[in-house]
Amino acid sequence: MNGVTTVSLVGVGGQGILLAAAILAESASAEGLDVKASEVKGMAQRGGSVLSTVRFGEAVWSPVARRADVVVAMELLEGRRGLDLLGLRGTLVCAVTTRIVPGSVLRGEDDYPDDLAEVAAERGVRLIALDAEALARRAGTLRAVNVVLLGAASMVLPFSRESWQRGLSAVVPAKILEVNERAFALGRDAVSSEEVGP
Amino acid sequence: MERTLFYSGNEAIAHGAVRAGAGFACGYPGTPSTEILETAAGIPGVHAEWCINEKVAMETAVGASLAGVRTIVTMKHVGLNVAADPFMTLSLTGVNAGLVIVSADDPGMHSSQNEQDNRNYAKFARIPMFEPSDSQEAYDVLAEAFALSEEFDTPVLLRSTTRLSHGRGCVIPRVPIVLEPRDYERDISKYVMVPQYARVRNRLVLERLQRLRARSESSPLNVLEAGTADFGIIASGVAYTYAREAFPKAWFLKLGMSHPLTYGKVVRLYQQVSRVAVVEELDPFLEEQVRGLGLPVIGKQAIPADGEIDQDIVFRALEPFLTRKPARRRRPLMPPAPRLSAPPEADPGLPVRPPVLCPGCTHRSVYASLRRQKLTPMGDIGCYTLGALPPLLALDSCLCMGASIGMMAGFNKALGRKAAAAVIGDSTFFHSGITPLIDAHYNEAEGLVLVLDNRTTAMTGHQGHPGTGLRPDHSRGPAVDIQKLCEGIGVRCATVDAGDHPALDAAIKAEVAKPGLGVIVALAPCVLMVREKAGEIVVDDERCNLCGVCLDIGCPALAPAGETITVTDVCTGCGLCIDVCRRGALSYAGASGAGAEDAG
Numbered sequence: 001m002n003g004v005t006t007v008s009l010v011g012v013g014g015q016g017i018l019l020a021a022a023i024l025a026e027s028a029s030a031e032g033l034d035v036k037a038s039e040v041k042g043m044a045q046r047g048g049s050v051l052s053t054v055r056f057g058e059a060v061w062s063p064v065a066r067r068a069d070v071v072v073a074m075e076l077l078e079g080r081r082g083l084d085l086l087g088l089r090g091t092l093v094c095a096v097t098t099r100i101v102p103g104s105v106l107r108g109e110d111d112y113p114d115d116l117a118e119v120a121a122e123r124g125v126r127l128i129a130l131d132a133e134a135l136a137r138r139a140g141t142l143r144a145v146n147v148v149l150l151g152a153a154s155m156v157l158p159f160s161r162e163s164w165q166r167g168l169s170a171v172v173p174a175k176i177l178e179v180n181e182r183a184f185a186l187g188r189d190a191v192s193s194e195e196v197g198p
Numbered sequence: 199m200e201r202t203l204f205y206s207g208n209e210a211i212a213h214g215a216v217r218a219g220a221g222f223a224c225g226y227p228g229t230p231s232t233e234i235l236e237t238a239a240g241i242p243g244v245h246a247e248w249c250i251n252e253k254v255a256m257e258t259a260v261g262a263s264l265a266g267v268r269t270i271v272t273m274k275h276v277g278l279n280v281a282a283d284p285f286m287t288l289s290l291t292g293v294n295a296g297l298v299i300v301s302a303d304d305p306g307m308h309s310s311q312n313e314q315d316n317r318n319y320a321k322f323a324r325i326p327m328f329e330p331s332d333s334q335e336a337y338d339v340l341a342e343a344f345a346l347s348e349e350f351d352t353p354v355l356l357r358s359t360t361r362l363s364h365g366r367g368c369v370i371p372r373v374p375i376v377l378e379p380r381d382y383e384r385d386i387s388k389y390v391m392v393p394q395y396a397r398v399r400n401r402l403v404l405e406r407l408q409r410l411r412a413r414s415e416s417s418p419l420n421v422l423e424a425g426t427a428d429f430g431i432i433a434s435g436v437a438y439t440y441a442r443e444a445f446p447k448a449w450f451l452k453l454g455m456s457h458p459l460t461y462g463k464v465v466r467l468y469q470q471v472s473r474v475a476v477v478e479e480l481d482p483f484l485e486e487q488v489r490g491l492g493l494p495v496i497g498k499q500a501i502p503a504d505g506e507i508d509q510d511i512v513f514r515a516l517e518p519f520l521t522r523k524p525a526r527r528r529r530p531l532m533p534p535a536p537r538l539s540a541p542p543e544a545d546p547g548l549p550v551r552p553p554v555l556c557p558g559c560t561h562r563s564v565y566a567s568l569r570r571q572k573l574t575p576m577g578d579i580g581c582y583t584l585g586a587l588p589p590l591l592a593l594d595s596c597l598c599m600g601a602s603i604g605m606m607a608g609f610n611k612a613l614g615r616k617a618a619a620a621v622i623g624d625s626t627f628f629h630s631g632i633t634p635l636i637d638a639h640y641n642e643a644e645g646l647v648l649v650l651d652n653r654t655t656a657m658t659g660h661q662g663h664p665g666t667g668l669r670p671d672h673s674r675g676p677a678v679d680i681q682k683l684c685e686g687i688g689v690r691c692a693t694v695d696a697g698d699h700p701a702l703d704a705a706i707k708a709e710v711a712k713p714g715l716g717v718i719v720a721l722a723p724c725v726l727m728v729r730e731k732a733g734e735i736v737v738d739d740e741r742c743n744l745c746g747v748c749l750d751i752g753c754p755a756l757a758p759a760g761e762t763i764t765v766t767d768v769c770t771g772c773g774l775c776i777d778v779c780r781r782g783a784l785s786y787a788g789a790s791g792a793g794a795e796d797a798g
Contacts, residue, residue: 012551022366025204029368035204036332037366040308047554047754061443062509063332063365063436081548102549106757106766107749110549 027167151187419454558770600630
């Protein structure tokens with residue numbers, strides 16, 4: 001809405017969603033853009049789905065939005081749920097090999113969804129599917145799944161490499177900066193230019 | 199130029215307060231207010247402390263203000279209910295150095311037991327209120343709030359909501375304000391609220407309200423913003439940002455200082471446009487005041503009176519009113535029935551993730567024992583409130599902080615027997631569980647009080663409390679021993695390792711059998727602070743008959759798999775499932791057979 005881009009980051013509590021959102025926001029700020037973000041903490045977080053929203057543009061008023069232009073999902077089920085934030089457009093960057101199985105599925109009451117690619121295609125959503133765990137492991141730590149995905153998302157977001165670097169340096173603690181820089185680069189490289197398209 | 203910072207509203211409030219010369223910060227943790235004090239504790243030159251509850255925080259803040267130090271006190275919306283007693287009379291005494299009270303409201307109840315609009319407290323106490331709409335405004339407004347507090351000799355309410363407190367935005371830092379010291383001066387007629395002095399102060403409060411309204415008229419925080427459309431919107435706080443995004447062409451009366459309301463600017467908005475709407479979350483707080491001026495207004499008949507709103511809700515709600523020709527109205531204007539928020543959207547068929555007690559949480563051990571007793575469990579507020587949800591269904595009530603013990607006492611007194619137990623966390627016990635325990639002892643109430651002592655205020659993110667001695671700057675002070683405290687009152691008390699399920703179970707059984715009142719402290723540090731796997735748990739498929747006893751404890755690590763149970767990798771190895779299994783089907787890896795010997 002009004003030249004503002006909305007990126008929603010989704011996953012399960014403890015996956016580093018708030019950190020990824022902070023890097024994204026700092027990077028947008030480094031581009032000289034106005035940025036607002038919002039998240040919900042507290043009781044909603046205990047083992048629950050987490051949603052963090054970052055909005056940037058020339059002037060951003062509201063910190064929240066029902067629809068996103070890009071969804072970054074740290075987990076497959078949350079990515080499937082995140083499709084509803086996109087509607088009939090946009091891009092979903094999803095860690096498709098990461099599955100955190102909810103209790104209702106373990107108890108056999110629900111099925112874990114396996115229709116992400118089909119539904120994304122039906123709705124005209126561009127799906128960037130990554131084995132983010134493998135890339136994070138290659139970078140040096142499984143905990144960097146969030147930054148791998150951010151690296152992949154960087155291919156569809158209009159920030160310079162320098163702005164992303166400034167975002168990473170501003171947010172990531174110094175002693176784990178290097179491994180996160182590697183994770184970011186691996187995520188970025190994993191997205192081929194043809195996947196991104198015009 | 200200094201670097202633009204990217205602050206949450208809570209961080210902005212803390213930094214803005216210190217920039218404005220605040221030297222003292224206190225409060226009690228509560229979502230969404232908690233990070234204000236945590237941030238303040240990390241800024242040099244400010245003393246920050248968690249108080250035992252919001253009432254004590256309010257009183258501590260008043261003391262610091264009288265001593266001449268600008269002070270900020272923080273709490274969530276329901277916390278101000280706890281602090282309402284000192285708060286209401288503080289309006290009469292006024293302050294010395296500036297005193298800002300932050301109330302962080304939670305529309306939509308993301309993490310709260312109710313949804314209340316604390317703007318009403320500003321009106322109730324006749325004090326000024328500020329409602330910033332983003333992080334920069336939150337940062338900047340503290341200077342004006344402290345200055346106003348001192349100029350008008352009044353506490354000031356700074357009202358935030360979840361989306362301001364936990365939203366983030368760019369903040370350009372400002373030059374710190376240098377203050378002249380303010381000495382404390384004895385003034386008995388101002389600070390001693392006996393009736394003859396209070397009557398005089400009360401008149402001054404009413405006069406002050408008039409002067410504050412004049413200030414609100416001239417305040418640059420209340421801005422009439424020109425638009426090109428023939429309609430105007432009155433809004434404050436984060437609701438302003440939603441309205442601004444939904445209707446970029448509208449006229450706006452943006453209220454940064456929303457109490458007392460500027461009548462003059464409201465009337466001037468009506469002179470510019472033919473239709474006016476008030477966009478506000480929760481109560482028709484501004485709307486009713488506009489109606490009081492005899493002006494027609496679109497408000498709660500369009501904007502839901504419950505839950506959170508956003509730009510889409512605002513647009514869809516107002517669009518039909520603002521593009522349509524205004525109806526000709528007869529006076530008097532009857533306020534229309536308020537609209538409610540849309541019911542939750544139909545689930546798209548995907549599995550949900552409701553909040554649950556963490557794997558390895560020892561609250562589960564308490565609940566597994568407690569439900570074997572024929573007692574009505576009165577609950578309280580904290581992580582352990584999640585025990586009320588399926589499959590545990592372990593609590594019958596959750597009213598407010600500290601309610602469990604008084605409710606238990608009343609229930610048991612009324613029935614004349616030990617029919618109810620109280621379940622209360624350590625931080626909540628200190629917050630407001632001690633006085634009802636003393637009362638229960640004095641009134642000779644029967645009952646069992648279970649203090650779930652996980653050595654922290656877990657739900658809000660592991661803050662310290664008097665039982666741990668941990669302070670917000672991570673230093674340690676003296677700690678209060680719950681067992682000695684109970685024994686000092688004269689109440690029987692035992693402390694049991696909550697991780698030792700058989701011992702806990704035996705202690706609860708023994709205490710229930712005794713007459714009178716007793717406390718059991720179920721002690722085990724929060725599993726999120728331990729993060730050490732106690733052992734690998736394996737399932738003997740031959741012994742398991744899928745009876746479901748272990749599944750009834752609601753552990754996210756256990757799941758049925760075909761004819762047996764599977765233990766997933768979120769298991770912490772706490773071993774509660776081994777203890778509750780009647781067939782010895784679960785055991786620690788390498789200790790096979792141990793479970794079988796225990797099976798009776």
